[in-house]
Ligand code: HEM
Ligand code: SF4
């Protein structure tokens with residue numbers, strides 16, 4: 059069944075490229091957005107060539123994220139539908155974080171936390187895009203009344219901070235769960251890893267064999 | 269832009285004290301709407317002193333020209349025809365421009381350090397060399413004053429002639445006004461002068477005459493004498509109770525530092541979790557199962 063008998067295919071090359079494009083655009087957006095968020099972060103604008111470049115580049119990188127995230131959304135949308143067992147998994151997530159995974163329902167290719175993150179990120183993206191356009195003074199703000207621009211500023215800043223903390227959590231969990239960064243970099247995982255972290259997917263892929 | 273660099277009370281996006289060694293007298297410009305004849309000499313004086321020329325526009329059939337503030341027109345006269353009592357037409361002419369708020373929404377909203385400053389004399393000034401062109405000041409201003417230039421993507425507005433004031437001169441509009449409708453001096457003296465004007469107007473039958481120095485922005489350094497101070501909106505939409513407003517407070521208030529701390533807490537929490545719980549690895553049993 060497998061070209062490489064030892065490892066399981068987890069993400070295809072286009073999926074991986076897409077993920078890292080999203081990651082790259084997101085990090086640039088987070089750094090440039092934070093520069094405008096609070097004076098404590100303003101020095102980050104130096105990474106982009108100063109405050110004016112930060113202001114110019116941020117929304118265009120946002121447009122790049124709309125396309126790359128949009129493409130990832132359609133790739134993973136079906137995979138991320140939450141099942142009752144995923145909700146059960148989420149109810150036990152705290153035990154899992156405490157290091158006790160005995161009561162965890164079997165996770166599929168993605169666990170409940172990963173699926174929930176996907177939908178939360180999609181919701182954040184929607185809000186960020188809508189509010190970002192209203193705030194984009196050079197091209198769009200003149201179309202909107204001041205009250206709408208003020209609301210958009212609050213929504214954009216709050217959702218931006220929310221999405222940054224979600225992604226910080228996402229990055230931490232990838233570091234915490236050893237070998238999972240390799241899965242997104244190279245596309246393949248060890249069978250033992252699959253059985254440990256995604257047992258239902260492991261069975262589906264192998265019929266339960268080693 | 270101006271010359272006083274020792275007299276700054278507040279700078280935008282700055283968390284440390286501003287260079288404020290010197291305290292200067294709080295100033296104000298008083299615009300007595302009841303004395304204004306709408307000649308636009310002040311508009312011309314503003315263009316002259318600041319060496320600005322707006323594009324030649326089109327005639328809109330009314331005297332308002334240009335019809336709105338622009339990056340080259342920092343003050344405009346607004347003409348309103350109002351009938352408070354039927355058959356009694358009043359022509360209300362208001363010189364519009366930056367109010368130099370004591371609590372300026374533009375400064376609060378600006379993300380660029382030092383792009384907006386407030387001098388201790390009360391003047392709110394844009395330092396365009398620090399401006400990044402985001403337009404947050406426009407979002408933050410309760411009077412809809414700053415204008416973003418198409419040419420250089422910087423914002424411009426009335427400086428209250430901070431350069432002239434720094435050298436002990438009155439603003440150009442004040443100097444030129446032929447009826448004495450615009451006067452300039454210490455805020456205290458201007459409030460006193462306004463009181464005298466209001467007493468005079470009341471004696472002439474304007475029972476609601478009053479001063480416009482809105483408390484919602486902690487007062488302003490451009491103040492009006494109005495014949496109908498109870499209805500500022502009839503003067504081409506002068507806001508009745510301007511303030512920075514709940515949305516801008518939420519956007520730029522305590523939530524930002526708190527959210528920044530929360531982001532730091534997420535990072536610290538993750539680190540502590542890693543150190544206390546250790547990584548999430550494949551268990552020994554499963555590793556054994558797959559050995560051989
Ligand atoms: C998706 C499309 C996006 C668009 C069109 C967009 C647009 C904008 C615009 C126009 C601004 C105002 C400042 C400026 O002119 O640069 C802004 C600010 C900001 N953006 Fe975005 N943005 C987008 C995505 C994001 C994302 C994904 C994040 C989070 C990482 C983010 C975080 C921020 C933050 C934190 C600010 C500063 C907000 C403030 O202090 O009010 N943006 N964005
Ligand atoms: S009127 Fe607007 S631009 Fe002028 S000081 Fe007040 S908030 Fe700033």
Ligand code: SF4
Nearest residue numbers: 378399400402403405
């Ligand atoms: S446009 Fe310039 S002055 Fe206005 S908020 Fe942005 S950086 Fe500050």
